Amino acid sequence: MKQIHFICLLLLxxxxxxxxxxxxxxxxxxxxxxxxxxxxxxxENFIAPxxxxxxxxxxxxxxxxxxxxxxxxxxxxxxxxxxxxDLCVDIANPMFKEKTNASIDFALFNSGGLRASIDAGNVxxxxxFKLMPFDNELVVVELTSAKVVALIKYFIDKxxxxxxxxNINLLIKDDCFDLKINGEKFNKNKTYNVLxxxxxxxxxxGMDFFKNPKKLTNLNYKVRxxxxxxxxxxxxxxxxxDNRVKIQ
Amino acid sequence: MKRxxxxxxxxxxxxxxxxxFTLPSFIAQQKRHITILHTNDTHSHxxxxxxxxxxxxxxGGVARRATLIxxxxxxxxxxxxxxxxDIFQGTPYFNYFGGELEFKxxxxxxxxxxxxxxxxxxxxxxxxxxxxxxxxxxxxSANYDFKNTVLDTHIKPYKIMIKxxxxxxxxxxxxxxxxxxxxxxxxxxxxxxxxxxxxDITHQLKNVxxxxxxxxxxHLGYNYKRNPNKISDLSLAKITKxxxxxxxxxxxxxxxxxxxxKNIDGKNTLVNQVGAYGLNLxxxxxYFDEQNNKTSKGTxxxx
Numbered sequence: 089m090k091q092i093h094f095i096c097l098l099l100l101x102x103x104x105x106x107x108x109x110x111x112x113x114x115x116x117x118x119x120x121x122x123x124x125x126x127x128x129x130x131x132e133n134f135i136a137p138x139x140x141x142x143x144x145x146x147x148x149x150x151x152x153x154x155x156x157x158x159x160x161x162x163x164x165x166x167x168x169x170x171x172x173x174d175l176c177v178d179i180a181n182p183m184f185k186e187k188t189n190a191s192i193d194f195a196l197f198n199s200g201g202l203r204a205s206i207d208a209g210n211v212x213x214x215x216x217f218k219l220m221p222f223d224n225e226l227v228v229v230e231l232t233s234a235k236v237v238a239l240i241k242y243f244i245d246k247x248x249x250x251x252x253x254x255n256i257n258l259l260i261k262d263d264c265f266d267l268k269i270n271g272e273k274f275n276k277n278k279t280y281n282v283l284x285x286x287x288x289x290x291x292x293x294g295m296d297f298f299k300n301p302k303k304l305t306n307l308n309y310k311v312r313x314x315x316x317x318x319x320x321x322x323x324x325x326x327x328x329x330d331n332r333v334k335i336q
Numbered sequence: 337m338k339r340x341x342x343x344x345x346x347x348x349x350x351x352x353x354x355x356x357f358t359l360p361s362f363i364a365q366q367k368r369h370i371t372i373l374h375t376n377d378t379h380s381h382x383x384x385x386x387x388x389x390x391x392x393x394x395x396g397g398v399a400r401r402a403t404l405i406x407x408x409x410x411x412x413x414x415x416x417x418x419x420x421x422d423i424f425q426g427t428p429y430f431n432y433f434g435g436e437l438e439f440k441x442x443x444x445x446x447x448x449x450x451x452x453x454x455x456x457x458x459x460x461x462x463x464x465x466x467x468x469x470x471x472x473x474x475x476x477s478a479n480y481d482f483k484n485t486v487l488d489t490h491i492k493p494y495k496i497m498i499k500x501x502x503x504x505x506x507x508x509x510x511x512x513x514x515x516x517x518x519x520x521x522x523x524x525x526x527x528x529x530x531x532x533x534x535x536d537i538t539h540q541l542k543n544v545x546x547x548x549x550x551x552x553x554x555h556l557g558y559n560y561k562r563n564p565n566k567i568s569d570l571s572l573a574k575i576t577k578x579x580x581x582x583x584x585x586x587x588x589x590x591x592x593x594x595x596x597x598k599n600i601d602g603k604n605t606l607v608n609q610v611g612a613y614g615l616n617l618x619x620x621x622x623y624f625d626e627q628n629n630k631t632s633k634g635t636x637x638x639x
Contacts (some may be wrong), residue, residue, distance in 0.1 A: 109368065109548045109625075110625060110626075111580065111635050113622075113638065114606065114621065114639070116618075116621070117619040118591065118592065118616045118617070118619070121397065121400050121614060121615060122394060122395050125401075125403050126404070127403060128399045131398055132399045134444060135441070141432070223425060243577050288420050294347075308518050
């Protein structure tokens with residue numbers, strides 16, 4: 089009997105070494121961080137020099153515009169939309185040519201993606217970030233003529249000034265339309281290379297005609313970088329409402 | 337199993353015998369308390385949102401988070417601070433400083449462990465690598481295979497931390513990068529099946545390392561209702577075992593409280609996620625009793 093007790097005692101000691109520590113209670117809460125919490129001055133001081141540098145960068149003037157550039161829908165065009173679509177073609181076309189030896193036929197983006205207007209005067213890096221805070225990338229899709237028709241029908245149907253590039257001449261008459269692309273009559277036997285963003289290509293804003301294209305080329309270049317690049321190389325932005333869309 | 341049964345059977349006689357000796361201190365029940373704090377998808381949000389922000393006016397901010405964390409650490413020094421990825425991308429701080437400030441601030445806040453989100457590859461895997469010296473905390477990822485990349489040997493599948501004699505195993509899981517990140521950004525990073533990896537790692541942490549607490553830092557996403565076959569934190573919790581807590585990210589899910597999921601053994605696994613942008617801090621407190629008879633008491637979960 090004594091011997092058994094001894095063994096048991098040893099076992100107890102041995103088990104103490106690896107005692108099971110079991111969870112008996114768990115509490116949880118997700119705590120809101122708001123202005124009721126005093127900011128750590130140590131951390132604020134650490135951020136300060138970065139913040140100053142960033143403000144400097146954001147304030148740097150890239151270009152100039154004589155007029156306000158806005159999303160205001162003027163016969164399915166807008167000054168900001170025209171600028172966006174045209175500058176993206178300007179920046180993306182050389183990249184696309186280098187990759188594929190082909191040219192971009194036109195561009196379509198969504199007006200919802202233009203996140204801020206640009207006021208007349210100096211245009212800064214901050215304007216570019218506010219206009220395009222998302223990190224969408226430029227892509228080119230090769231579309232069948234049937235999908236281009238679907239695209240134009242979508243454009244007319246939505247009655248939004250979705251940014252279309254100047255490559256397009258679209259005449260809208262009641263339920264019909266007449267379409268020219270780069271001065272040539274729309275050709276049902278052709279495919280077209282359309283520039284857009286990866287967000288829209290994957291079905292954003294219901295632009296389903298961009299899904300499953302004949303060919304997809306990702307330029308791995310952010311829309312915002314195209315905006316900044318164009319602003320940097322352009323002394324004065326010249327934007328107008330033109331003939332790309334005409335409603336009769 | 338056999339050994340534990342035997343100890344249990346002998347329990348009564350043991351107590352009778354040791355009664356005459358000076359009781360070693362460990363016989364008294366030890367109560368221990370571990371606090372887990374966590375963030376996810378902070379996305380370079382250094383400053384609070386502006387007061388006129390339409391969605392999150394005057395919310396968030398790293399300097400406020402620092403104060404809150406410090407207060408909690410003073411309450412309980414046995415606190416761990418974790419992040420579930422997507423530290424990068426979302427404000428010009430990232431575009432201009434490449435993640436340097438994010439990592440330096442997390443180091444000042446004394447983060448212990450983080451995992452890697454898809455956006456952490458946004459400036460390329462090389463840029464992530466060059467920022468690593470600014471991170472005075474460890475990254476864990478078990479299902480990204482970095483052996484043919486610059487990150488080889490720099491990211492461990494799991495890390496073990498001991499706080500107040502509690503052994504805590506923390507492993508990381510990442511989302512499939514193909515389709516989310518350009519291949520020329522993540523390069524030759526391989527993707528391994530997160531479920532199989534979890535089965536291996538939890539076995540290792542539970543049975544080999546004998547961890548008391550197992551935490552998964554996941555960037556898989558909370559739940560995909562429209563795509564139930566896509567692995568998520570909820571589905572992972574259901575089909576695996578031995579995970580006490582999954583801290584999630586990616587889907588920017590603002591959970592009011594952790595979700596309790598029954599795992600494959602019928603035991604509880606907590607899944608938590610605190611949205612994005614440093615708007616919230618997750619806090620989970622684990623209270624431990626040291627006892628030989630583990631099954632005699634259940635766990636009370638107050639969430």
